[in-house]
Amino acid sequence: MGDYVVFHDVSWHASYAVYFFVVGICAGLSFFSFLSWHKPSLRPVREKSAYLSFALLAVAGLLLISDLSQPLRFLNVLNPAYLNFTSPLAWGSLNIVTFGLASAAYLFMLRKGDEKWGRTLAWVTALLALGLPIYTGYDLTAHQSRPVWNTPVIPVLFVALAVASGSAVASLLAMGNEAARNMLRLYLLWSTAAVAVILVSILGTTNYGGSAEELTFIVLTTRTMGAIFIGLGIVAGTAAPIAMLLAPFGRRQAGLMFAALLVLVGSAALRYALLMGPQYVQTLY
Amino acid sequence: MSEELRTSPIETRGLAGKKRYAMVVDTRRCIGCMACQVACKAEYDTPLGVNRTWVPYKVVGTYPNVKKHFLPRLCNHCDDPPCVRACPVEATYKVEDGGFVLQRYERCIGCRSCMAACPYNARFMLPAHRTYTAITSVVDKCTFCFHRVTQGLVPACVQTCIGRSRVFGDINDPTSEVSYLVATNATQVLRPEQGTKPHVFYIAGDRSQMEFGRDAYQRREVMDQERRMFERNFKA
Numbered sequence: 001m002g003d004y005v006v007f008h009d010v011s012w013h014a015s016y017a018v019y020f021f022v023v024g025i026c027a028g029l030s031f032f033s034f035l036s037w038h039k040p041s042l043r044p045v046r047e048k049s050a051y052l053s054f055a056l057l058a059v060a061g062l063l064l065i066s067d068l069s070q071p072l073r074f075l076n077v078l079n080p081a082y083l084n085f086t087s088p089l090a091w092g093s094l095n096i097v098t099f100g101l102a103s104a105a106y107l108f109m110l111r112k113g114d115e116k117w118g119r120t121l122a123w124v125t126a127l128l129a130l131g132l133p134i135y136t137g138y139d140l141t142a143h144q145s146r147p148v149w150n151t152p153v154i155p156v157l158f159v160a161l162a163v164a165s166g167s168a169v170a171s172l173l174a175m176g177n178e179a180a181r182n183m184l185r186l187y188l189l190w191s192t193a194a195v196a197v198i199l200v201s202i203l204g205t206t207n208y209g210g211s212a213e214e215l216t217f218i219v220l221t222t223r224t225m226g227a228i229f230i231g232l233g234i235v236a237g238t239a240a241p242i243a244m245l246l247a248p249f250g251r252r253q254a255g256l257m258f259a260a261l262l263v264l265v266g267s268a269a270l271r272y273a274l275l276m277g278p279q280y281v282q283t284l285y
Numbered sequence: 286m287s288e289e290l291r292t293s294p295i296e297t298r299g300l301a302g303k304k305r306y307a308m309v310v311d312t313r314r315c316i317g318c319m320a321c322q323v324a325c326k327a328e329y330d331t332p333l334g335v336n337r338t339w340v341p342y343k344v345v346g347t348y349p350n351v352k353k354h355f356l357p358r359l360c361n362h363c364d365d366p367p368c369v370r371a372c373p374v375e376a377t378y379k380v381e382d383g384g385f386v387l388q389r390y391e392r393c394i395g396c397r398s399c400m401a402a403c404p405y406n407a408r409f410m411l412p413a414h415r416t417y418t419a420i421t422s423v424v425d426k427c428t429f430c431f432h433r434v435t436q437g438l439v440p441a442c443v444q445t446c447i448g449r450s451r452v453f454g455d456i457n458d459p460t461s462e463v464s465y466l467v468a469t470n471a472t473q474v475l476r477p478e479q480g481t482k483p484h485v486f487y488i489a490g491d492r493s494q495m496e497f498g499r500d501a502y503q504r505r506e507v508m509d510q511e512r513r514m515f516e517r518n519f520k521a
Contacts, residue, residue, distance in 0.1 A: 143402050
């Protein structure tokens with residue numbers, strides 16, 4: 001009664017969650033393009049994954065730049081005189097640039113048909129791609145004052161989400177090829193299962209945390225955010241595809257496609273909820 | 286602070302030959318006149334919807350025994366500021382002699398990492414359009430009135446405080462008033478568990494305001510008003 005609290009805007013808006021989603025798929029596809037050099041069954045997705053990954057990197061870069069309130073100053077992040085290496089964003093920007101250069105070189109070798117350099121650059125690109133979900137997760141984890149973000153498993157969760165959403169898109173790309181589909185089904189199943197395990201651990205530790213953690217748990221599990229996080233993210237986007245992929249229906253093309261679409265919807269919802277939910281309590285402090 | 290407790294090289298509390306400015310807020314003396322907030326707005330032409338300093342209050346007790354608790358808020362000019370660590374381009378930095386945490390407007394890219402890193406909501410984004418200045422679309426915050434303090438004045442909020450609730454000075458100087466107040470009163474800082482070592486000390490701060498309360502989940506009408514004002518101002 002009669003309390004006065006000043007409204008504070010959240011630091012990062014939903015566009016950042018879209019960036020997480022796009023860059024996650026980009027990293028996942030790059031990984032599957034690399035894997036195709038070692039698993040012959042994935043050969044049909046090699047070029048498609050590499051091209052789509054590069055296109056999504058361009059989209060992700062534009063999203064990231066447009067999200068800055070001073071978009072033209074993104075060059076400051078590449079200025080060695082300004083770079084602050086205690087910031088995860090500084091490492092992330094270097095990671096994105098080197099990944100982009102390696103991807104371009106890899107695509108060039110793919111077009112040229114140079115197997116030796118193609119294989120080497122696929123490995124370099126996949127290694128740099130691994131850095132993308134790790135840095136985006138670390139970007140949140142570094143903010144130790146925010147519940148959920150401050151759990152050290154967030155980068156691991158983002159890696160699992162990248163593999164899950166990457167294998168979902170690769171499954172759609174491999175439509176019609178049974179060998180590739182069977183292989184991608186396994187990756188989709190196990191990466192989504194890993195996401196489920198990490199989510200259970202995050203929810204558990206959050207619920208047993210201090211008052212900010214408890215309030216964040218309530219925010220994440222009730223009302224609109226609850227519908228997004230629990231409904232779309234966990235039930236529809238994680239549990240349902242796992243059940244579907246384990247069932248005989250999931251071994252068929254239609255089942256895999258459906259599960260892949262659910263995983264994509266779920267991974268987008270999870271990223272949105274994990275970004276926005278933990279910021280809510282802070283706006284009231 | 287003794288040498289052993291200094292965990293990061295950026296910390297200057299207790300460092301010989303260096304000033305370390307701090308503010309003590311005696312909440313028993315605060316009457317909630319908001320003059321500090323107005324003085325700050327006047328000093329910096331801070332736009333509508335955002336504040337460098339603000340004074341939230343909470344009504345506690347049951348009628349007729351009710352009381353308003355005020356908790357003046359501002360940047361805590363932490364000795365180990367997470368915002369400085371988080372900024373990718375060193376647009377935010379700490380002045381070694383004085384401990385001011387300041388912002389380089391011309392370098393800020395507007396990524397809001399510093400806002401996310403601050404446990405105190407002390408930072409805000411300036412709107413894209415302002416009348417009297419070209420400093421727009423970058424992060425801004427309280428500067429402890431760096432421009433006044435370096436000329437021997439106290440910050441605008443301290444100058445105007447009618448109840449002398451806000452006291453400012455060099456905590457590294459054992460003869461200063463802030464050193465005396467911190468040494469002779471039980472003081473609290475906001476969210477000490479974050480390890481930021483804030484340099485705004487509160488005397489008799491109300492716990493329900495200093496920590497996350499369970500009622501934080503209840504949306505208040507005033508929050509909606511504030512949110513509408515913020516959105517209207519920032520769309521303009």
